[in-house]
Amino acid sequence: xxxxxxxxxxxxxxxxxxxxxxxxxxxxxxxxxxxxxxxxxxxxxxxxxxxxxxxxxxxxxxxxxxxxxxxxxxxxxxxxxxxxxxxxxxxxxxxxxxxxxxxxxxxxxxxxxxxxxxxxxxxxxxxxxxxxxxxxxxxxxxxxxxxxxxxxxxxxxxxxxxxxxxxxxxxxxxxxxxxxxxxxxxxxxxxxxxxxxxxxxxxxxxxxxxxxxxxxxxxxxxxxxxxxxxxxxxxxxxxxxxxxxxxxxx
Amino acid sequence: xxxxxxxxxxxxxxxxxxxxxxxxxxxxxxxxxxxxxxxxxxxxxxxxxxxxxxxxxxxxxxxxxxxxxxxxxxxxxxxxxxxxxxxxxxxxxxxxxxxxxxxxxxxxxxxxxxxxxxxxxxxxxxxxxxxxxxxxxxxxxxxxxxxxxxxxxxxxxxxxxxxxxxxxxxxxxxxxxxxxxxxxxxxxxxxxxxxxxxxxxxxxxxxxxxxxxxxxxxxxxxxxxxxxxxxxxxxxxxxxxxxxxxxxxxxxxxxxxxxxxxxxxxxxxxxxxxxxxxxxxxxxxxxxxxxxxxxxxxxxxxxxxxxxxxxxxxxxxxxxxxxxxxxxxxxxxxxxxxxxxxxxxxxxxxxxxxxxxxxxxxxxxxxxxxxxxxxxxxxxxxxxxxxxxxxxxxxxxxxxxxxxxxxxxxxxxxxxxxxxxxxxxxxxxxxxxxx
Numbered sequence: 001x002x003x004x005x006x007x008x009x010x011x012x013x014x015x016x017x018x019x020x021x022x023x024x025x026x027x028x029x030x031x032x033x034x035x036x037x038x039x040x041x042x043x044x045x046x047x048x049x050x051x052x053x054x055x056x057x058x059x060x061x062x063x064x065x066x067x068x069x070x071x072x073x074x075x076x077x078x079x080x081x082x083x084x085x086x087x088x089x090x091x092x093x094x095x096x097x098x099x100x101x102x103x104x105x106x107x108x109x110x111x112x113x114x115x116x117x118x119x120x121x122x123x124x125x126x127x128x129x130x131x132x133x134x135x136x137x138x139x140x141x142x143x144x145x146x147x148x149x150x151x152x153x154x155x156x157x158x159x160x161x162x163x164x165x166x167x168x169x170x171x172x173x174x175x176x177x178x179x180x181x182x183x184x185x186x187x188x189x190x191x192x193x194x195x196x197x198x199x200x201x202x203x204x205x206x207x208x209x210x211x212x213x214x215x216x217x218x219x220x221x222x223x224x225x226x227x228x229x230x231x232x233x234x235x236x237x238x239x240x241x242x243x244x245x246x247x248x249x250x
Numbered sequence: 251x252x253x254x255x256x257x258x259x260x261x262x263x264x265x266x267x268x269x270x271x272x273x274x275x276x277x278x279x280x281x282x283x284x285x286x287x288x289x290x291x292x293x294x295x296x297x298x299x300x301x302x303x304x305x306x307x308x309x310x311x312x313x314x315x316x317x318x319x320x321x322x323x324x325x326x327x328x329x330x331x332x333x334x335x336x337x338x339x340x341x342x343x344x345x346x347x348x349x350x351x352x353x354x355x356x357x358x359x360x361x362x363x364x365x366x367x368x369x370x371x372x373x374x375x376x377x378x379x380x381x382x383x384x385x386x387x388x389x390x391x392x393x394x395x396x397x398x399x400x401x402x403x404x405x406x407x408x409x410x411x412x413x414x415x416x417x418x419x420x421x422x423x424x425x426x427x428x429x430x431x432x433x434x435x436x437x438x439x440x441x442x443x444x445x446x447x448x449x450x451x452x453x454x455x456x457x458x459x460x461x462x463x464x465x466x467x468x469x470x471x472x473x474x475x476x477x478x479x480x481x482x483x484x485x486x487x488x489x490x491x492x493x494x495x496x497x498x499x500x501x502x503x504x505x506x507x508x509x510x511x512x513x514x515x516x517x518x519x520x521x522x523x524x525x526x527x528x529x530x531x532x533x534x535x536x537x538x539x540x541x542x543x544x545x546x547x548x549x550x551x552x553x554x555x556x557x558x559x560x561x562x563x564x565x566x567x568x569x570x571x572x573x574x575x576x577x578x579x580x581x582x583x584x585x586x587x588x589x590x591x592x593x594x595x596x597x598x599x600x601x602x603x604x605x606x607x608x609x610x611x612x613x614x615x616x617x618x619x620x621x622x623x624x625x626x627x628x629x630x631x632x633x634x635x636x637x638x639x640x641x642x643x644x645x646x647x648x649x650x651x652x653x654x655x656x657x658x659x660x661x662x663x664x665x666x667x668x669x670x671x672x673x674x675x676x677x678x679x680x681x682x683x684x685x
Binding site (some may be wrong): 177 | 274275276277278281282283284286287289324325357380382387389391392393395396400401405412413414415416
C-alpha cells in the first residue's frame with residue numbers, strides 16, 4: 001500500500017494519464033462506431049435522367065425510366081478536387097412522364113481547386129498522316145431554361161433539375177451515333193466543367209468506352225452542344241462540374 | 251499536455267471530416283442518340299496541278315464513296331455544293347474552313363487529291379476529318395490502275411465506315427449470280443453495287459446456285475455441263491474447276507460450312523427423293539442428315555456450325571426447318587403461308603431470311619426461335635433467293651418487278667431497295683461474298 005502510494009506520489013501526472021486513457025478510449029470507440037456504422041462509400045453520384053412535363057419543347061425518343069436502378073459502382077473521377085469525395089448517395093427518383101421530385105435539399109460545399117485536369121492486289125495502300133491541327137468552330141445557340149429568382153442554389157435542388165434537363169436536351173440533340181443498335185454494350189462518361197455563361201471550359205473522360213468511334217461521337221456531341229445554357233442564377237461558384245453518361249440502350 | 255490533447259483532437263477531426271462534407275456529383279444519363287445518320291460531306295476530289303483528268307476520275311471517285319455511304323443507311327450525305335470551293339483550298343487540315351463546315355451541319359468531311367503516276371496508273375490521297383473539331387481521323391494513299399478507281403474508292407469507304415460506325419464496311423464485297431442468256435445459264439460476278447460485272451462460267455449449259463466459300467476464294471455451283479446436275483468448285487483467281495459431287499440424281503443447292511471444310515447439299519441418289527447431306531470437301535465423305543419421304547432441300551449452315559436450316563415438305567407444303575447437327579433434332583420454323591423456301595442464315599446468327607408465297611413471292615426474315623417474323627418486300631412482283639451481306643446489315647435478292655428478273659440489294663429492314671443489274675437476260679440466285 002505504501003509502496004503503491006509512493007509510486008503514485010512519484011508520478012504527478014497520474015490523474016491526467018487516466019483521464020487521457022479514458023478520453024482516448026472513448027475517442028476510439030466513437031471513431032470505430034462511425035467507421036463501422038458508416039455505409040460503404042462506393043457510389044457518391046447522383047444520376048439524373050430528365051423527366052418531361054408537357055410544357056417542354058422537345059422530347060427525346062427514349063428517355064430513361066429512371067436512374068435508380070442504374071446506379072453502379074464507378075471509378076473515381078480523374079479530376080482532382082473534392083467533388084468525388086464524401087457525402088451520402090442521393091438518388092433522384094425519376095419516372096417517365098412524371099414531374100421530377102427531389103427528396104430533400106442538400107447544402108453543397110463546392111471547393112474546386114485548380115484546373116486538374118483485299119481483292120485487288122495491284123492497289124498499293126499506305127497511311128497518310130496529318131500533323132497540323134487547328135481548332136474548329138462551335139455552334140452558337142440561345143441559352144434557356146433559367147429562372148430569375150435569387151438566392152444561393154445547390155446543384156441538387158429543383159432549379160438545377162430544370163437546368164439539367166436543358167443540358168440533357170442540348171447534348172442529346174447533338175449526339176449522332178450511326179449503328180448504335182448493334183449488340184455491343186458501350187458506355188462512356190465525360191466530365192464537363194461549365195462556366196456561368198454556359199461555355200464548356202473543360203471536357204475530360206472519366207470513363208472511356210472500349211470503342212474509339214463511340215468516344216469520338218460523344219466528344220463531338222459535347223463540342224456541338226457548346227455553349228450550354230447559362231448556369232442558374234444564384235449559383236455562386238465560378239463553374240459547375242457535371243458528368244455526362246452516354247449509355248445507349250437497345 | 252493540454253496542447254497535445256488539442257492537437258490530437260484536431261487531427262482526429264481532420265481525419266474524419268474531409269470524407270463527409272463534400273457534395274454529390276451529378277451525372278446526366280443520355281440513353282439514346284438523337285440521330286443514327288452521320289452527316290458527312292464529300293466534295294469532288296482535287297487534282298494535282300497541271301493534271302488533265304480526261305476520265306473525270308476525281309469526280310467519279312467522290313461519287314462512288316458518296317453512293318456507298320448513302321446506301322449503307324448510316325450516313326446523311328450533305329450536298330457538296332453547299333461548300334464554296336474557295337473554302338476548301340486543299341485537302342489538309344489547315345486548308346479547310348472548319349467553321350463553315352459546322353454551319354452546314356457536317357460532322358465529317360472526306361477530301362481527296364488525285365495524281366497520275368504513269369500511263370494508266372493513278373495515285374490518290376484520301377483523308378477523313380472530324381469537321382466539328384477540325385481533326386484528322388484517318389488518311390490513306392492508294393496507287394493502282396486507273397481502271398481500278400472504283401475499288402480504290404470502295405476501300406476508302408470501308409475505312410470511313412469503320413472509323414465512324416465501329417463496324418467493318420463491306421463495300422469491297424462482290425455478288426455472284428445466275429444470268430440466262432438464250433437458253434443457257436451462267437454464273438457472273440459483280441461488285442456489290444452492280445458495277446464491274448464479270449463472267450465466271452461459260453459452259454453452254456445450265457449453271458446454277460453459286461455459293462461462296464468462307465474465304466471468298468472459291469465458288470461452288472451446280473452445272474448440267476456433263477448432262478447431270480453435278481456439283482463443282484471453281485477457284486476464282488486461277489479459274490481451276492473441279493467436280494466435287496457427281497452422284498446419280500441431283501447434286502444441288504450447296505452451302506459451305508463456316509470453316510470451309512464441308513458443303514451441305516441436296517442429293518437424290520437412286521430413289522429420286524431429295525435429302526440433305528454433308529460432303530467433306532477433302533475426302534468426299536458423305537453424311538446423310540435427313541430421312542423422310544418428303545422433299546428436303548436448300549440447306550444453310552448457321553454461323554456457329556451447330557445447325558442447318560433447310561426446306562421440307564414433310565408437313566404437306568414446303569416450310570423452313572432447322573436441324574441440330576449434334577442431336578439431329580428437327581424444329582419447324584414457319585407455319586404461315588403455303589410455300590416457304592430458300593432459307594439463309596444471317597452471318598450474325600440472329601435470323602433466317604427466306605422467300606415465301608404471299609401475293610407473289612416475297613422476302614421474309616424470321617428469328618431463329620421462329621417467334622419474330624417480318625416481311626421485307628410487298629406487292630412488287632416475285633422476290634426470291636435472299637442472300638445476306640457479311641455484316642448482316644443488307645440483303646441481296648432477285649425480283650421480276652420490272653418484267654425481267656434482276657438483282658436487288660436492300661437494307662435488312664427492307665428499306666432502300668436498289669436494282670444493281672441491268673441489260674439482257676434474267677438474273678437470279680444472288681450470293682453475297684464474304685468480306
